[in-house]
Amino acid sequence: MTDTNRPPRLLLLDGHSLAYRAFFALPVENFSTATGQNTNAVYGFTSMLVNVLRDEQPTHVAVAFDVSRQTFRTEEYSEYKAKRNKTPGEFSSQLPLIERMLDSFSITYIKHPGYEADDIIATLVTQALADETSGLEVLILTGDRDSIQLVTDRSTVLYPMRGVSDLSRMTPAFVEDKYGVPPHRYPELAAIVGEQSDNLPGVPGVGAGFAAKWINTYDGLDNVIAQADKITGKKGEAFREHLGDVIRNRRLNALVRDLDLGIKVDDLVLTEWDRASALELLDELEFRGELRTRIMDVVAPNEDAPVEAGVELDGATLAPDTVGAWLDAVGAEQIGLSVRGTWGSGTGRVNGLALALADGRAAYVDVETLTPADDAAVAAWLADAARPKVLHDAKGPLLALAAQGWDLAGVVEDTALAAYLVAPDQRSYDLADLSLRYLHRELAQAGDDDQGMLFDEDANVARSAMVQARAALDLSAELAGEVEKAGGRNLLTEVEMPLVGILAGMEKTGIAVDIEHLEGLEAHFGEEVRGEAEAAYAVIGKEINLGSPKQLQVVLFDELGMPKTKRTKTGYTTDADALQGLFKQTEHPFLLHLLRHREVIRLRQTIEGLLKTVQPDGRIHTTFHQTIAATGRLSSTEPNLQNIPVRTEEGRRIRESFVVGSGYDSLLTADYSQIEMRIMAHLSEDELLIEAFRSGRDFHAETASRVFDVAPDEVTPEMRAKIKAMNYGLAYGLSAFGLSQQLGIDPGEASGLMKEYFETFGGIRDYLAGVVDEARRAGFTETIMGRRRYLPDLTSDNRMRREAAERMALNAPIQGSAADLIKVAMLRTDAALREAGLASRMLLQVHDELVFEVADGEREQLDALVRAQMAGAADLTVPLDVSVGTGRSWHEAAH
DNA sequence: AGCCTGACGTA
DNA sequence: CGTACGTCAGGCTA
Numbered sequence: 001m002t003d004t005n006r007p008p009r010l011l012l013l014d015g016h017s018l019a020y021r022a023f024f025a026l027p028v029e030n031f032s033t034a035t036g037q038n039t040n041a042v043y044g045f046t047s048m049l050v051n052v053l054r055d056e057q058p059t060h061v062a063v064a065f066d067v068s069r070q071t072f073r074t075e076e077y078s079e080y081k082a083k084r085n086k087t088p089g090e091f092s093s094q095l096p097l098i099e100r101m102l103d104s105f106s107i108t109y110i111k112h113p114g115y116e117a118d119d120i121i122a123t124l125v126t127q128a129l130a131d132e133t134s135g136l137e138v139l140i141l142t143g144d145r146d147s148i149q150l151v152t153d154r155s156t157v158l159y160p161m162r163g164v165s166d167l168s169r170m171t172p173a174f175v176e177d178k179y180g181v182p183p184h185r186y187p188e189l190a191a192i193v194g195e196q197s198d199n200l201p202g203v204p205g206v207g208a209g210f211a212a213k214w215i216n217t218y219d220g221l222d223n224v225i226a227q228a229d230k231i232t233g234k235k236g237e238a239f240r241e242h243l244g245d246v247i248r249n250r251r252l253n254a255l256v257r258d259l260d261l262g263i264k265v266d267d268l269v270l271t272e273w274d275r276a277s278a279l280e281l282l283d284e285l286e287f288r289g290e291l292r293t294r295i296m297d298v299v300a301p302n303e304d305a306p307v308e309a310g311v312e313l314d315g316a317t318l319a320p321d322t323v324g325a326w327l328d329a330v331g332a333e334q335i336g337l338s339v340r341g342t343w344g345s346g347t348g349r350v351n352g353l354a355l356a357l358a359d360g361r362a363a364y365v366d367v368e369t370l371t372p373a374d375d376a377a378v379a380a381w382l383a384d385a386a387r388p389k390v391l392h393d394a395k396g397p398l399l400a401l402a403a404q405g406w407d408l409a410g411v412v413e414d415t416a417l418a419a420y421l422v423a424p425d426q427r428s429y430d431l432a433d434l435s436l437r438y439l440h441r442e443l444a445q446a447g448d449d450d451q452g453m454l455f456d457e458d459a460n461v462a463r464s465a466m467v468q469a470r471a472a473l474d475l476s477a478e479l480a481g482e483v484e485k486a487g488g489r490n491l492l493t494e495v496e497m498p499l500v501g502i503l504a505g506m507e508k509t510g511i512a513v514d515i516e517h518l519e520g521l522e523a524h525f526g527e528e529v530r531g532e533a534e535a536a537y538a539v540i541g542k543e544i545n546l547g548s549p550k551q552l553q554v555v556l557f558d559e560l561g562m563p564k565t566k567r568t569k570t571g572y573t574t575d576a577d578a579l580q581g582l583f584k585q586t587e588h589p590f591l592l593h594l595l596r597h598r599e600v601i602r603l604r605q606t607i608e609g610l611l612k613t614v615q616p617d618g619r620i621h622t623t624f625h626q627t628i629a630a631t632g633r634l635s636s637t638e639p640n641l642q643n644i645p646v647r648t649e650e651g652r653r654i655r656e657s658f659v660v661g662s663g664y665d666s667l668l669t670a671d672y673s674q675i676e677m678r679i680m681a682h683l684s685e686d687e688l689l690i691e692a693f694r695s696g697r698d699f700h701a702e703t704a705s706r707v708f709d710v711a712p713d714e715v716t717p718e719m720r721a722k723i724k725a726m727n728y729g730l731a732y733g734l735s736a737f738g739l740s741q742q743l744g745i746d747p748g749e750a751s752g753l754m755k756e757y758f759e760t761f762g763g764i765r766d767y768l769a770g771v772v773d774e775a776r777r778a779g780f781t782e783t784i785m786g787r788r789r790y791l792p793d794l795t796s797d798n799r800m801r802r803e804a805a806e807r808m809a810l811n812a813p814i815q816g817s818a819a820d821l822i823k824v825a826m827l828r829t830d831a832a833l834r835e836a837g838l839a840s841r842m843l844l845q846v847h848d849e850l851v852f853e854v855a856d857g858e859r860e861q862l863d864a865l866v867r868a869q870m871a872g873a874a875d876l877t878v879p880l881d882v883s884v885g886t887g888r889s890w891h892e893a894a895h
Numbered sequence: 896a897g898c899c900t901g902a903c904g905t906a
Numbered sequence: 907c908g909t910a911c912g913t914c915a916g917g918c919t920a
Contacts, residue, residue: 548916549901568901575902602903605914629910633906640912643905651904676906732908741907803907811909815906819910847906847910 007135010128010265011058014117014142015065015109019045019098021143021160023091037801039285041094046101046287050294052141052158052167060136060268063102063109064120065095073116073252093798097285104278106271112259118146122255125150128265136265141167145190146253151175151183180212188221191249192239202249203242206235214239221250283426313470315355315362317462323370324377326363327387333357334388334412336473338465339397341367341404344638345613346510346621348400353378354465356473364462367404378406385409392416392472394497395626398504415475417496420627421488422479424789487786495785495823496626502830502842503624503634510619511641511843511851512661514889518607521653525604532600536593546597549574555590562586603650610657613639619661624845631812632787632819634845642846646894655891665856668840669893670866670884671849672822674699676731679784679817682876686763693878700724707753707760726757730764731814733807768810775809783816784874785824821873821880822848828869838862851890859886 022044031040053061102109110120121140128136129152138155140147147157148170157170168174175183192211194202203211214231218224224231225247228240239246282292318326335357341350356362365378381387382401391397393416394408401408483489537543540559544551552574556562563585565578572578576595583591613620620639628635636642644658645651660666672678677699681689692702697712704723705712725742726734740750758765775781776794789812793805826845833840839855840862850870854862863884870882885895 545916547902547914550917570900573901598902602914606904609913625911631910633910635911637912640905643903643912645904647904729908732910734909735907737907739908807909815910818906849906 007137008060009056009058009137009139010060010062010124010268011052011056011139011141012121012124013049013052013061013063014121014140014144014147015045015063015098016095016117017143018048018141018160019095020091022048023094037097037285037798038090038094039097039287041091042097042101042285043287043291045098046295047291048141048160049105050291052139054294056139058139059270060265061107061270062124062263062268063107064117064124065099065109065111066116067111067113097281100281101278104274104281106273108263108268110261110263112261115256115259118142118144119256119259120261121147122150122257123259123261124265124268125155126257129154145195146187146255148175148179148183148186149253149255151186179208181215185215185220187250187253188215188224190253191221191246192224194245194249195253201242201245203235203238203246205238210235221246280426312360313356313362313463313466314360315364315466317364317366318374320369320371321373323365323374327377327381330355330357330361330387332386332388334390334473336469336471336476337389337391337397338469338472339391339400340461340465341397341400343396343399343403344507344621344623346508346615346617346619348396348403350400350404350406352462352465354462354469356466356470358473358477362466362470364466366462383407383409388412390415390473390476392468392475393627395500395504395507398500399508402504402508411497411500413476414492414497414500415472415479416627417500418476418479418483418488418492421492421496421787422482422486424627424632424787425630486788487782488788491785491787491820495820495827498827499626499823502826503626506842506844507621507623509841509843509853510615510617510621511853511890512619512659513610513614514657514659515611515614515618517659518611518654518657521657522604522607522611525600525607525650528600529597529604532593532597536590536597539588539590539593546594547601552594556582560586560588560590562588599650603645603654606645606654607657609639610654620658622844629819630789630808632783632816632823633847634819636844641844644890652891652894655894656889658890660853660888663856664840665854665859666886666888667843667890667893668852668854668859668862668866668884668886669849669890669895670852670870670882671846672818672870673881673883674727675818675821675848675880676814677727678876678878678880679814679821680731680764680767681878683784683813683817684761684763684767685877686761686767689761689764690878696879696881700727703727703761707757722753723757726753730768731811733810771813772806772809781809781812781816783813783820785817785820787816787820789816818848822850822870825870825873826850828873829866832865832869833862836861836865838865851893854886 019041023041025044031038031043049063052058099109112120121142125138125140128134128138136154138150139158140150140155141158143160145159148159151157151170151172153172158167159170160167170178170183172183175181175186179186179189181189189208189211190202192203192206192214193208214224215221218227224239225243228236228243230236231239278295282295287295335355338354338356339350340352340354342348350367352367353365354362355365365374370378383406387410389408389411390413391411392414394411394414398408483492533546536546540555544555546552550571553571556574557564557572562582565572565574565582567573576598579591579595582588583595610620615621620641622636622641623638625635625637634642645654658667674693677689678693681693688706689703692699692706695702698720700723701712701715701720704715704719707723707726708715708719710719722743722745725739729739729742736751736754737747739745739754740747743750745753771781772794775791779792779794780788780790782788789808791805791809791812793801794809796802796805822845826842829850830842833842838858838861840858841853841855842850843853844851850866852862852866863886867882867884871880873880883895885893887893
């Protein structure tokens with residue numbers, strides 16, 4: 001907890017020297033984003049900064065940077081710092097990122113042409129210490145020893161000892177103890193000894209010990225120089241010989257203390273930081289986990305800064321039998337709702353409900369102590385569509401409430417979905433963040449006594465729930481304009497929000513599992529895992545962990561001397577492709593056992609994972625996430641039912657375990673065929689492609705016949721396979737190299753194939769190029785329904801980043817439009833099921849496929865209904881082809 | 896314990 | 907040097 005009366009403390013950082021240290025301390029290969037931006041220096045610098053902010057609680061902060069290598073020192077002595085390695089580009093590219101990080105923390109950074117960061121720091125220290133009445137303490141965090149001269153009773157240097165975590169606290173006593181001279185004499189000592197890192201040679205053969213002795217004996221370097229002939233021995237001789245160097249060193253290592261920075265210490269007060277832009281940058285840099293949390297915990301708003309009006313919540317836990325009256329008083333006003341409880345795996349419970357209004361009124365309903373009258377009032381209010389409610393992520397609450405026997409209607413805004421449409425790549429509009437901001441303000445306003453209690457006391461469960469309810473309401477207002485601007489209103493109210501109830505239903509229903517069948521498979525594959533492992537050990541004559549790429553590399557490349565495969569960050573890949581390649585070259589039997597071992601252990605793992613998630617009702621209840629995938633797709637977790645094996649025969653046996661539940665007739669699967677290519681045909685308006693789809697014939701064969709200019713019945717399987725790969729790869733931004741890899745043909749042939757393809761389908765070529773151009777211009781891509789994805793990297797100077805963004809720009813409208821389409825299909829199907837009064841139900845969505853459980857006697861009707869609703873989900877220039885199958889299991893229902 | 900990496904399953 | 911996801915085991919660092 002922060003102390004409002006804490007003493008003023010100025011923290012100064014040498015941005016350049018710290019970042020430079022971090023750059024060499026942290027292995028660059030372990031710190032880079034998916035797009036190739038190195039981040040080790042940003043990471044290390046930020047980590048040091050945040051730790052010091054946390055541990056030292058400064059009130060004022062500034063970061064100084066060097067502008068360039070050219071300073072008055074290099075003018076005076078051209079060799080100054082010349083021995084330093086040429087600054088690597090991997091380092092320089094990170095400096096702007098550090099500046100952006102500081103911007104978002106609202107921390108001032110300062111550069112001054114012709115001078116070094118050290119001089120800026122020295123100037124600020126001098127200013128800060130000049131006013132003796134202010135009581136300002138100074139901390140200097142730097143990796144440059146020149147700053148030791150700035151140490152006084154009121155200013156301390158924090159010097160990183162090794163890596164970026166250990167800081168040595170250099171007080172006057174510490175300096176004197178370590179170097180034998182007081183801080184202000186340190187540069188005199190350094191002048192004699194020299195400074196390797198600045199390429200300032202000192203007196204050969206003279207170390208810190210002798211230098212300190214001379215300085216102390218003669219009272220300062222000036223006197224040592226004046227009485228230089230009194231020093232005897234070889235060292236004295238050397239000193240006299242290198243006197244020029246010493247004098248030059250002393251002149252160069254003196255820090256400039258009177259720069260005109262145009263900034264005062266008072267200007268450096270820490271103010272509230274820009275949370276949204278910080279989060280955005282953390283996302284961009286892919287800083288997750290520990291550092292991210294540390295940043296969020298530490299860089300809190302400062303109480304001295306002007307604070308936005310805190311949330312004024314006038315509310316408490318409602319007394320028995322007063323719930324109805326409270327709700328009546330609210331009437332039809334919009335209300336923020338936060339549900340406390342648990343949900344998932346097909347069940348849930350509610351502990352409490354928090355309600356908040358824009359005018360500050362709030363209430364908490366403790367579900368444990370509800371009277372029957374309260375219960376009825378809550379139930380009626382929740383179910384009343386005319387009482388508008390705002391929630392953040394309504395699906396969980398919906399499930400918890402349903403478990404309690406309560407219906408939820410009148411949800412006018414789900415802020416999690418609104419935020420997703422505004423910023424699908426980010427997690428910036430996080431309700432937890434907004435609530436936390438509010439709680440921090442509450443803490444700042446509350447007395448010191450109850451600060452620590454706010455989070456765990458019972459009353460505070462209610463309090464924080466109400467704050468959260470209010471935060472949802474405020475977030476909704478904050479996002480409203482953004483949603484309009486992003487053109488997402490229609491998607492939000494017509495697609496994403498209505499989908500929530502359907503997903504909740506699917507999760508609650510789950511899918512039945514044949515446990516015995518799964519257990520049989522587990523035993524079967526388990527047997528083979530052991531067999532293959534033994535066979536593999538026998539071949540190489542020892543037992544290793546076959547699941548360890550590290551140990552495998554030793555065996556394959558060192559002991560068996562196989563040719564090196566493609567590089568990974570940590571060595572050479574042992575993935576299935578590479579192992580197959582190695583087998584072709586070496587025919588070593590170990591590889592076959594290893595590959596097979598991988599395959600069966602994976603199958604066994606999948607089965608074990610599934611078995612663990614089967615609930616007491618004999619069904620698996622996945623969780624669908626609606627705000628994860630940047631393109632608009634759903635994702636599925638715990639377990640992921642969108643990646644159940646299907647490609648191999650053995651994999652499909654796992655699909656046999658997903659079966660129709662008791663009381664139902666069968667499973668039905670319905671999927672779109674070539675949905676992405678159809679969308680591409682629609683968006684590109686390529687006549688030939690549209691014609692290919694309208695013909696209703698084998699699409700890949702049809703396109704192959706066009707590309708190779710042969711009659712449809714002369715298309716060979718090879719031709720078809722090549723064009724099929726091309727068709728699928730197009731929407732991903734496939735390169736000639738990638739295509740050649742996949743088809744196992746030479747890059748030249750692949751390149752020729754692509755050229756031929758694009759000449760045949762000119763509309764596709766123009767469309768793909770146009771999509772990227774337009775996205776670069778607008779800053780985002782758009783799907784058929786107007787779902788956006790922002791891609792700022794399209795204008796990046798970094799080729800890797802830019803090209804990665806270009807591939808995303810190619811793919812997002814296509815994958816995203818397909819996502820739009822199947823979401824609409826789900827809504828239409830759900831509505832039609834209800835309209836028709838059918839008991840059949842939707843269970844799963846797998847991107848282009850829906851799985852249903854068919855009620856007795858509804859098979860034909862459901863088949864027709866689903867076909868119609870899926871095919872009619874959009875009106876494209878090409879037909880939407882839907883294939884349907886039914887069977888006892890998911891496998892049998894496939895077609 | 897928590898995080899990262901490689902490997903691999905799906906559309 | 908192909909987009910979008912989630913999960914697992916191994917192994918490193920705290």
